[in-house]
Amino acid sequence: MAQMQASKQRLKHEFESFEEQTAEVLTRLRTALAQMIAAIPGGIRKAADAERVMNMGGTVIWPIYRFANSYDPLALASCIPGAALMRKFLKKAAARGVPDSLIDSVDQAYEAFEDLVRTHADNRRTFDTMVSAYAEGETKQLDLQHKRACFRGNSHLWGVQARTRLACYIYQPNEDDPEQLDVAVIRGLVGLRRLRRGASWTIARLGVSDDDGEVRHSVVCEPLDSEGEVTSGVPLLREFCSQPLPMFRRVPAAMGMINVQLEGESVGNQSAVTCFVGDVSRAALERYQDEHNRVQISQALVRTPCEVLILDVLVKAGTFGEIAPDVTVYGDHNCGDAPTEGRDCDILALRESVVYIGKGPSVLQTLDVPRYPEMAQYAFDRLGWAGEQFDVYRCRVEYPVMPSSVVVQFELPEKP
Numbered sequence: 001m002a003q004m005q006a007s008k009q010r011l012k013h014e015f016e017s018f019e020e021q022t023a024e025v026l027t028r029l030r031t032a033l034a035q036m037i038a039a040i041p042g043g044i045r046k047a048a049d050a051e052r053v054m055n056m057g058g059t060v061i062w063p064i065y066r067f068a069n070s071y072d073p074l075a076l077a078s079c080i081p082g083a084a085l086m087r088k089f090l091k092k093a094a095a096r097g098v099p100d101s102l103i104d105s106v107d108q109a110y111e112a113f114e115d116l117v118r119t120h121a122d123n124r125r126t127f128d129t130m131v132s133a134y135a136e137g138e139t140k141q142l143d144l145q146h147k148r149a150c151f152r153g154n155s156h157l158w159g160v161q162a163r164t165r166l167a168c169y170i171y172q173p174n175e176d177d178p179e180q181l182d183v184a185v186i187r188g189l190v191g192l193r194r195l196r197r198g199a200s201w202t203i204a205r206l207g208v209s210d211d212d213g214e215v216r217h218s219v220v221c222e223p224l225d226s227e228g229e230v231t232s233g234v235p236l237l238r239e240f241c242s243q244p245l246p247m248f249r250r251v252p253a254a255m256g257m258i259n260v261q262l263e264g265e266s267v268g269n270q271s272a273v274t275c276f277v278g279d280v281s282r283a284a285l286e287r288y289q290d291e292h293n294r295v296q297i298s299q300a301l302v303r304t305p306c307e308v309l310i311l312d313v314l315v316k317a318g319t320f321g322e323i324a325p326d327v328t329v330y331g332d333h334n335c336g337d338a339p340t341e342g343r344d345c346d347i348l349a350l351r352e353s354v355v356y357i358g359k360g361p362s363v364l365q366t367l368d369v370p371r372y373p374e375m376a377q378y379a380f381d382r383l384g385w386a387g388e389q390f391d392v393y394r395c396r397v398e399y400p401v402m403p404s405s406v407v408v409q410f411e412l413p414e415k416p
Helices: 018-038 047-054 058-068 073-079 083-095 100-120 124-132 137-158 226-232 372-383
Strands: 160-173 180-194 201-206 221-223 248-252 258-262 273-286 295-302 306-316 326-331 355-359 390-398 404-411
Touching: 018 058, 018 073, 018 100, 018 355, 047 058, 047 083, 058 073, 058 083, 073 124, 083 100, 100 124, 137 160, 137 390, 160 295, 160 372, 180 372, 258 273, 273 372, 295 306, 306 404, 390 404
Parallel strands: 160 306
Antiparallel strands: 160 180, 180 273, 201 258, 221 273, 248 258, 295 404, 306 390, 326 404, 355 390
């Protein structure tokens, strides 16, 4: 490993528990690895790509890729390679032209990891045993097998599939009325392709309701990229979509919602598009509890067969005080559209989780969504919001069930 500067930030020990300290260190390492892998020339979208581009055996590169792309680093801590293999991996990355700054970031994060192991365990094997207590193990793997099978079946039946579905919600108090919330939303699909002709598909659904499912006041959505809406009729984030820009149409739906549907006739890889829409609604939601709103809800409707769903919630620090988001997956076979009373019977027994991953756009880095931190920074710049002040909570779901609603929620504070 490269020698560290004396000023390098050492592992801190002010965390309350082993789990919290480990989560902090592993999240830092995961983020650094994801940023570095994303910068490797040659285009890495899956583990097989990494094996080919890096010219390394699958037994080395696949665990690194899995860890870098994990939704919960604690669950895949055993994938972190030993020092010798990590050194070899970084040398390969340097030879491929990865910037020194990104390699140094991984180097520093890995040294913090080694310090963590020395602090809490006699050796790496003991440390992996300690961390394994926080993984959900075989039951989750069984769920994954069935969800993957559903993805393949739905892709065949519906004639469409995508690599990634993204839903990113950004909350900040309204400048004129701090008891209300402004909410910016980025939605989209990565690698959406038709498997047969005639498959028109909804890529996003626009609108706002109270958490009891009622629409009680109209909300004006302003596009983050006004020219994108002029060009396509929907609030496209043009810079981050594939070219040429995909074509869409807006279709009215129930409860004042609007469906954004993809048009076109090509199939297979020739039809593949990546598209994102982004908008902001001012004073759209309640900041505090009232008779109609008890919790803050951010949801992603799963209506497209996809390999991964990323549901991120970004909250300006201090907006709600201390929060503890959780995630629930609702089956939508009963045509339910919100986690309202009486929907407990629709809850699916899936073991998904939401984790805190840090502050600011940089921590959004993931191999699932290309240029994601850059896209988020673009949104913050357009909004005039200080992105580094926002806490980031992530729910990553592999092969999300279709149709379902993945809901991240937390309790709203009482009005001061």
